[in-house]
Amino acid sequence: xxxxxxxxxxxxxxxxxxxxxxxxxxxxxxxxxxxxxxxxxxxxxxxxxxxxxxxxxxxxxxxxxxxxxxxxxxxxxxxxxxxxxxxxxxxxxxxxxxxxxxxxxxxxxxxxxxxxxxxxxxxxxxxxxxxxxxxxxxxxxxxxxxxxxxxxxxxxxxxxxxxxxxxxxxxxxxxxxxxxxxxxxxxxxxxxxxxxxxxxxxxxxxxxxxxxxxxxxx
Amino acid sequence: xxxxxxxxxxxxxxxxxxxxxxxxxxxxxxxxxxxxxxxxxxxxxxxxxxxxxxxxxxxxxxxxxxxxxxxxxxxxxxxxxxxxxxxxxxxxxxxxxxxxxxxxxxxxxxxxxxxxxxxxxxxxxxxxxxxxxxxxxxxxxxxxxxxxxxxxxxxxxxxxxxxxxxxxxxxxxxxxxxxxxxxxxxxxxxxxxxxxxxxxxxxxxxxxxxxxxxxxxx
DNA sequence: TAGATTGTTAATCGATTAACAATC
DNA sequence: TAGATTGTTAATCGATTAACAATC
Numbered sequence: 001x002x003x004x005x006x007x008x009x010x011x012x013x014x015x016x017x018x019x020x021x022x023x024x025x026x027x028x029x030x031x032x033x034x035x036x037x038x039x040x041x042x043x044x045x046x047x048x049x050x051x052x053x054x055x056x057x058x059x060x061x062x063x064x065x066x067x068x069x070x071x072x073x074x075x076x077x078x079x080x081x082x083x084x085x086x087x088x089x090x091x092x093x094x095x096x097x098x099x100x101x102x103x104x105x106x107x108x109x110x111x112x113x114x115x116x117x118x119x120x121x122x123x124x125x126x127x128x129x130x131x132x133x134x135x136x137x138x139x140x141x142x143x144x145x146x147x148x149x150x151x152x153x154x155x156x157x158x159x160x161x162x163x164x165x166x167x168x169x170x171x172x173x174x175x176x177x178x179x180x181x182x183x184x185x186x187x188x189x190x191x192x193x194x195x196x197x198x199x200x201x202x203x204x205x206x207x208x209x210x211x212x213x214x215x216x217x218x
Numbered sequence: 219x220x221x222x223x224x225x226x227x228x229x230x231x232x233x234x235x236x237x238x239x240x241x242x243x244x245x246x247x248x249x250x251x252x253x254x255x256x257x258x259x260x261x262x263x264x265x266x267x268x269x270x271x272x273x274x275x276x277x278x279x280x281x282x283x284x285x286x287x288x289x290x291x292x293x294x295x296x297x298x299x300x301x302x303x304x305x306x307x308x309x310x311x312x313x314x315x316x317x318x319x320x321x322x323x324x325x326x327x328x329x330x331x332x333x334x335x336x337x338x339x340x341x342x343x344x345x346x347x348x349x350x351x352x353x354x355x356x357x358x359x360x361x362x363x364x365x366x367x368x369x370x371x372x373x374x375x376x377x378x379x380x381x382x383x384x385x386x387x388x389x390x391x392x393x394x395x396x397x398x399x400x401x402x403x404x405x406x407x408x409x410x411x412x413x414x415x416x417x418x419x420x421x422x423x424x425x426x427x428x429x430x431x432x433x434x435x436x
Numbered sequence: 437t438a439g440a441t442t443g444t445t446a447a448t449c450g451a452t453t454a455a456c457a458a459t460c
Numbered sequence: 461t462a463g464a465t466t467g468t469t470a471a472t473c474g475a476t477t478a479a480c481a482a483t484c
Contacts, residue, residue, distance in 0.1 A: 009451065015417035019373075019396055033465060041398050045465095046453055053467055061466040062460040079420050086416075093318045097311035098412075109416060147423050148416075155237075172419045174412065178237055180259050188422040192412035194316075194392065198304075198327060198366075199233035201390045202297050204406040205365055227475065251441060263441095264477055271443055279442040280484035 010051045016041055017048070018074045024067045033064035083108045085146040087170070089161045090153035091116040091124075091131055094176060098150060099126045109148070113140045117157065134164065141168040148172045155179045162189075228269045234259055235266070236292045242285045251282035298326050303364040305331040305388070307379045308371035309339055309349055312394060316368065317344045327366070331358045335375065352382065359386040366390045373397045380407075 020041055024032055038045035052058050052070070055077050059065045075081050088095055088111050099111055114129045115137050116122065122133040132140060140146070149165040151158050151173060158177035165173055165187075172188040175181055178195050238259055242250055256263035270276050270288070273295050277283045293299050306313055306329050317329055332347045333355050334340065340351040350358060358364070367383040369376050369391060376395035383391055383405075390406040393399055396413050 007451070011421050012414070012418050014421070015414040016398065018417070019414075020398070035465080042400070044453060046455090047451090049466065050452085050468080057467070059466050060460060061458070062464045064465065077421065078417055079423060080417065084420055084423065093315035094312075097315040100311045107413075107417060109420065148419060171423045174416055174419060176412070180234065180238070182260070188419060190415045190419045192410070192415045194394070194410035195325075196230070196233040196237075197408045197410045198392055199236070199296055199298065199325060200230050201366060201392060201406060201408045202302055202327065203229050203232070203295065205297060205302065205389045225475070253441080262477060264479090265475090267442065268444080268476085275443070277442050278484060279482065280440045282441065 006054055010054060013043070013048075013051055014074050014078055017051075018071065018078070021067055021071045021074070025071060030067055031064045032067055032070075034059075036064075080108050083110065084148055085112045085144055086110060086148045086150060087113040087115065087137070087141060087144075087146045087165075088150040088152060089115045089117075089134070089137070089165075090151060090157075091118075091121055091126060092152060092154075095150075095152035096126050098152060099129060111150070112144050113146060115140075117153070137164055138168040141165075141170060146170065148174065151175045151177055151181075153177060224272055228272060231261070231266075231269055232292050232296055235269075236289065236296070239285055239289045239292070243289060248285055249282045250285055250288075252277075254282075301326045301328065302366055303330045303362055304328060304366045304368060305333065305355070305359060305362075305364045305383075306368040306370060307333045307335075307352070307355070307383075308369060308375075309334040309336075309342075309344060310370060310372075313368075313370035314344055316370065317347060329368070330362050331364060333358075335371070355382055356386040359383075359388060364388065366392065369393045369395055369399075371395060 017037065020037065021032070034045035034048040037043070037048050041048075049059070052065075056073065058070055058073050086109055088098060091099075091114060095114070095116075099114060111129065113132060114126055115132050115134055117134050119133055121131050124131050147170060149161075149170045149172070151161050151165075153161055155177045158175060158179050159181055162173055162175070162181045162183055166183055170187065172190070173181070173183065174190050174192055176192050176194075178193055181189050183189050235255065238255065239250070252263035252266040255261070255266050259266075267277070270283070274291065276288055276291050304327055306316060309317075309332060313332070317332060329347065331350065332344055333350050333352055335352050337351055339349050342349050365388060367379075367388045367390070369379050369383075371379055373395045376393060376397050377399055380391055380393070380399045380401055384401055388405065390408070391399065391401065392408050392410055394410050394412075396411055399407050401407050
């Protein structure tokens with residue numbers, strides 16, 4: 001409809017907004033200003049207003065945003081108003097943890113199929129889901145109308161799994177393996193790569209406190 | 219020494235470089251160009267050269283970068299050349315998975331203490347580590363010279379844990395809980411928030427393929 | 437020497453922030 | 461009406477990319 005070209009940075013903030021708004025809603029708060037949001041989420045209020053304004057006029061001047069209305073709108077924007085089925089490959093520690101995580105189901109994203117390359121694991125059960133062999137992937141993805149794949153296999157196998165996901169018609173991948181994956185244009189890949197987060201965290205650890213976050217010029 | 223003001227974006231790419239260089243090294247490749255790296259990591263070669271140049275002149279004109287030398291340098295920059303001890307709080311599925319993950323130990327980051335608020339869990343063992351009650355946190359952090367904390371507790375408890383980490387003198391936090399944490403300046407917080415990744419992934423899932431990644435103007 | 441590739445400057449692009457008119 | 465806060469434009473800031481001289 002609109003010419004829209006929403007930046008990735010904006011989209012990444014929407015879930016942050018959504019989560020905090022949910023908290024507010026639960027505690028019975030009905031209205032919130034960009035000021036309030038900014039303080040709680042450590043963001044500039046102008047940025048929040050601008051982010052939201054890309055998608056419509058959700059606030060009321062002089063008043064702020066209606067919490068429940070904004071929740072509804074953001075869920076629509078993120079397409080969380082329809083169920084999205086998810087497949088997971090790799091039933092190691094991390095994969096099993098995710099299966100048991102119960103994906104804040106209110107978000108309508110649900111792991112409905114689990115796979116492992118180790119045929120010995122096929123048939124075992126994780127959180128009521130039967131582990132399937134990789135040979136079933138393509139069929140199950142289609143049958144269960146799965147659009148998102150989660151990869152929790154070792155780095156060396158991740159690209160292969162990604163390829164199989166893509167071939168099966170999956171539209172988005174959440175990759176936990178510490179590798180840069182290649183995929184066809186049109187398939188979106190997000191990385192949940194905590195080892196990289198941990199390593200870059202190390203950079204900022206120095207013995208002496210640099211107090212201010214910037215460059216201590218003096 | 220230098221006036222240095224390295225951007226966060228640059229630091230976040232260093233682990234990505236490092237990991238791929240490790241792969242190259244393992245397969246016996248001794249030299250790599252920014253061109254090669256760029257292709258494999260989906261980054262602009264100029265960006266890679268610029269990133270590295272912030273820290274020194276690591277390459278040779280007309281030749282490229284020596285893989286092992288560059289690995290060594292990046293490890294120094296990220297301070298991975300000295301051991302860094304890590305504490306983890308929250309022994310749910312995710313916490314246990316991380317404890318068993320064996321943190322590519324070559325990176326010199328190691329989980330050396332595990333805590334849980336549930337006193338019933340104190341004394342149980344995860345991957346050779348005895349779970350401690352929260353009351354021990356401060357003492358253990360100091361005794362074991364722990365500088366990084368990992369938070370894998372439910373959202374509602376995360377800020378409290380973060381506060382205890384900060385009070386105990388921890389310098390960096392890797393937060394898996396889906397909340398925005400506040401910490402004193404000087405304590406660095408990185409988020410490993412895969413639920414947010416998953417929700418923002420949903421935004422990009424539409425039925426019909428939009429082929430090109432940009433805005434299909436036509 | 438000819439070819440390749442770095443380090444770095446300048447140009448471009450994009451994202452954040454400030455400021456303010458509109459308006460509830 | 462006076463006060464508050466949005467939506468939005470303009471200004472600023474920062475990050476990416478192109479281009480190329482230096483040089484291996």
